[in-house]
Amino acid sequence: MPAVNKICCIGAGYVGGPTCAVIALKCPHIQVTIVDINQARIDAWNSKDYKLPIYEPGLEDVVREARGRNLFFSTDVDKGIQEADLIFVSVNTPTKKSGIGAGFAADLNYVELATRRIAAVSNSSKIVVEKSTVPCRTAESMRTILEANSPANCRFDILSNPEFLAEGTAVNDLFAPDRVLVGSLETPEGKVACDALTEIYANWVPRERILTPSVFLPVNALSAICEATGANIDEVAYAVGKDSRVGPSFLRASVGFGGSCFQKDILNLVYLSDSLHLPEVANYWRQNIAVLGFAFKADTGDTRESAAISLVRDFQAENANVNIYDPQVVHEQIWSDLSEACPTIPLTTLQKRVKIFSSALEACKNAEAVVIATEWKEFRDIDWNVVYLNMRKPAFVFDGRILLDADKLRNIGFKVTVIGRGEKL
Numbered sequence: 001m002p003a004v005n006k007i008c009c010i011g012a013g014y015v016g017g018p019t020c021a022v023i024a025l026k027c028p029h030i031q032v033t034i035v036d037i038n039q040a041r042i043d044a045w046n047s048k049d050y051k052l053p054i055y056e057p058g059l060e061d062v063v064r065e066a067r068g069r070n071l072f073f074s075t076d077v078d079k080g081i082q083e084a085d086l087i088f089v090s091v092n093t094p095t096k097k098s099g100i101g102a103g104f105a106a107d108l109n110y111v112e113l114a115t116r117r118i119a120a121v122s123n124s125s126k127i128v129v130e131k132s133t134v135p136c137r138t139a140e141s142m143r144t145i146l147e148a149n150s151p152a153n154c155r156f157d158i159l160s161n162p163e164f165l166a167e168g169t170a171v172n173d174l175f176a177p178d179r180v181l182v183g184s185l186e187t188p189e190g191k192v193a194c195d196a197l198t199e200i201y202a203n204w205v206p207r208e209r210i211l212t213p214s215v216f217l218p219v220n221a222l223s224a225i226c227e228a229t230g231a232n233i234d235e236v237a238y239a240v241g242k243d244s245r246v247g248p249s250f251l252r253a254s255v256g257f258g259g260s261c262f263q264k265d266i267l268n269l270v271y272l273s274d275s276l277h278l279p280e281v282a283n284y285w286r287q288n289i290a291v292l293g294f295a296f297k298a299d300t301g302d303t304r305e306s307a308a309i310s311l312v313r314d315f316q317a318e319n320a321n322v323n324i325y326d327p328q329v330v331h332e333q334i335w336s337d338l339s340e341a342c343p344t345i346p347l348t349t350l351q352k353r354v355k356i357f358s359s360a361l362e363a364c365k366n367a368e369a370v371v372i373a374t375e376w377k378e379f380r381d382i383d384w385n386v387v388y389l390n391m392r393k394p395a396f397v398f399d400g401r402i403l404l405d406a407d408k409l410r411n412i413g414f415k416v417t418v419i420g421r422g423e424k425l
Helices: 016-026 039-045 061-066 077-083 109-121 138-149 170-173 190-200 219-228 232-241 261-276 307-317 329-343 347-353 359-366 382-391 406-412
Strands: 008-011 031-035 071-074 086-087 126-130 156-160 290-293 319-324 354-356 368-370 396-399 415-418
Touching: 008 016, 008 077, 008 109, 016 031, 016 061, 016 071, 016 077, 016 086, 031 077, 031 190, 039 071, 039 406, 061 170, 071 077, 077 109, 086 109, 086 190, 109 126, 109 138, 126 138, 126 190, 138 156, 156 190, 219 290, 290 307, 307 319, 307 329, 319 359, 347 354, 359 382, 382 406, 406 415
Parallel strands: 008 031, 008 086, 031 071, 086 126, 126 156, 290 319, 290 368, 319 354, 368 396, 396 415
Antiparallel strands: none
């Protein structure tokens, strides 16, 4: 991949704004465009009197020197994406306020939307860098989305470049970081992309401070998470040890801790530790899910204690749209069960989010994921090629009954997870 000449940062917030402003300052040969759909925020970055939307000591001086030279702020997200060689995804990732993992897990909706936009409008290959504060394996999810939706002439290489800024010293942290982490795949292409980002930081950061682990995951309590997620505990320990804040300054007693990141990161770790017992199911719930089967087992119309009821209830907590098909359960029974399981949701609201179909093929159309909840034989015999063609990509199948030929589905193009088995997406 040739040298990076143009950078786009999606997100003009606390991380993306200062980070890419400093990159523009230190790399005058690179054009840096920071894009955001928030017009007021972009207007503030472009304000004549430099009333920036973020206050950080030294930031105004950086923007004054670089803005208009090689640093630009715009609401034209698509143009920024199309022109860039390298794209930072630096959007908001708040802690979820509802649904599964509420109060602990990160809401990755904005990350997914940005990733899908990159795939939709790109007309050339890109390096895509996750820069938001996100849980591990987010880069893997982004890669899955980009690979499934990319045009034939585009290649996307995904890097993880977590930020370590402290509010109040962000500009100094960027000028003289303890370390910069650039995580990549252990492939030739991954290494080339990693080298490209490394060269950018090397314009002002000593190379010995630029660390390039194969996988980055934010020591005994972490080792189990590393084993489950493919990270290397030695690399984690080394990277953490390079942070001068982990020491007396970090451990000093106080009434608590604040800011936008630390508490969120701890909550994410707690949620990650819990969710790994059911391998990452929460990460795969999407906007439109087909649930095949509603009876508690095949060859009956009985729904008492059916797992499908709990599944749909949890999907509703995630505000997902759900398509249901079962060959024997009558529609009135499904609505009765869901009304009982979701007592705070009016039936009229449920009927807007949940649709019941007369065939499996209809239920799967335009879905992003298919969940096998009942082991009906007819689900094994579906024309899965047709299902795949009519689904959004990447297309997921979750076999909750160990019913399907997973390898056959993978050959078609599906991302398949089988309950009780450790296959990765």
